[in-house]
Amino acid sequence: MHHKDMTNTELTIAAYNNMAAQQDTVQSDPFRLHYHIMPPIGLLNDPNGFVYFQGQYHLFYQWNPFETKHGRKFWGHVISDDLVHWKQAPIALAPDQWYDKDGCYSGSAVVHKDTMYVFYTGNVKDENGIRVSYQCLATSNDGLTFEKKGPIIHVPEGYTAHFRDPKVFQKAGTWYMVIGAQTEDEQGAVVLYTSTDLENWEFIGPFAGSKMNGFGEFGYMWECPDLFELDGNDVLIFSPQGLEANGYLYNNIYQSGYVAGTLDTEKPAFAHGGFHELDRGFDFYAPQTTEDPKGRRLLFGWMGNAEEGDNRHPTIDHRWIHAMTIPRKVTWNDGKLLQQPVEELKALRQNKTTFQVVEGLEFVGSVFESEMLIQACHADIFSIVIGKNKLTYNRTAGTFSMERQRFDGRGIEARHCRLTNLENIRIFKDTSSMEIFLNNGEEVFSSRMFDDADETRIVFQADGQIEATVHKWDLQKVLA
Structure with a gap:
């Protein structure tokens, strides 16, 4: 125009x-x-x-x-x-x-x-x-x-x-x-x-x-x-x-x-x-x-x-x-x-649930915040699958990765960082975005994502023992 x-x-x-x-x-x-x-x-x-x-x-x-x-x-x-x-x-x-x-x-x-x-x-x-x-x-x-x-x-x-x-x-x-x-x-x-x-x-x-x-x-x-x-x-x-x-x-x-x-x-x-x-x-x-x-x-x-x-x-x-x-x-x-x-975002929280992580544990949510506190990680590879996206911590290699489906549908794309230890993961998931804060913001992954479902399945996978607590909150809708 x-x-x-x-x-x-x-x-x-x-x-x-x-x-x-x-x-x-x-x-x-x-x-x-x-x-x-x-x-x-x-x-x-x-x-x-x-x-x-x-x-x-x-x-x-x-x-x-x-x-x-x-x-x-x-x-x-x-x-x-x-x-x-x-x-x-x-x-x-x-x-x-x-x-x-x-x-x-x-x-x-x-x-x-x-x-x-x-x-x-x-x-x-x-x-x-x-x-x-x-x-x-x-x-x-x-x-x-x-x-x-x-x-x-x-x-x-x-x-x-x-x-x-x-x-x-x-x-x-x-x-x-x-x-x-x-x-x-x-x-x-x-x-x-x-x-x-x-x-x-x-x-x-x-x-x-x-x-x-x-x-x-x-x-x-x-x-x-x-x-x-x-x-x-x-x-x-x-x-x-x-x-x-x-x-x-x-x-x-x-x-x-x-x-x-x-x-x-x-x-x-x-x-x-x-x-x-x-x-x-x-x-x-x-x-x-x-x-x-x-x-x-x-x-x-x-x-x-x-x-x-x-x-x-x-x-x-x-x-x-x-x-x-x-x-x-x-x-x-x-x-x-x-x-x-910012602290102010806690005002969005509602419906808190808390659970201990075990292999295969899953929950559903579309717009949420979750905080995972890791007490001990004996697994070499630990993943959180979020809809068509996957977060993976590889303890042996000292890396953290995020994979998502390409928007054109042609396969998977990934981003990575080096991470020697994983203490906590905080995830802010919105309808079409995800922001991941590792170790109190030492590393951050911000990405848009467009999964089909209203409700996203979140699944924990590990090849060994993990001791971790997850807090999850639904987040209110405040913008239109």
């Missing part, structure tokens, strides 16, 4: 009209999730502008309201008091200005003097298909209506138009912005800007990237950078594109992970360790964090990835695709970043 000459209102009205026209089709989908943020219509991808403002959590997302493909992105918007119940807010940004006409791409939000400042990338393609990108600012006093201020940063020399996803934060009284970039010799990088007033920005320079800080070749583009301090470490989360699969590592088309160390914002310089993937599942990309009033570092990821071939989601027939992960609290422990579901 081409809406090139539409004003804001016409473009926004077209989106609302399409949403209204398709609402019955969308809502009739049995794969609509019960407690995950999803688009009311069309395609959702990156989380944007995650921020706490005037007593509520705000999350924006990359959104194409017209089709289930990537296209000219809007910013969709949801608001919550508690990270559990989310309400759709009015469309925040539409691609309706000369500097963002081909998409209001990803970005972030901060609060200053009771005003929300939203930073995003304006994507523009000229008549020859040449891309230009601008970092843009919009502000809001009520968190619902946004006034665009236009471009504040143009691409500096030495970089291609792949220059996007501004993430803004404050440190020692100064505002900083990190931007994902591609150098002219096609290496991924992250650059740093600084500002005293959020409107005038000064380029400091690149501080991390492919062929920097001891890295060899490490991707042709680094997307969605996010820089924050955790337990005395400077942590940079980013999504590198162009890594080759290496054994169990980098098995998705694009990756998401982090490096940690010490950042010197003056030079800038970043002494950091190796890259660690944040999630081992099939569907996780472009995560973004914020700090909330409780001092927690919270994270959302896009529960998707770049579409690969014919790995087609059945939800497309119902005119929508993709969702967010559940919100997670991020902590630092023993040199590693851990992710755990």
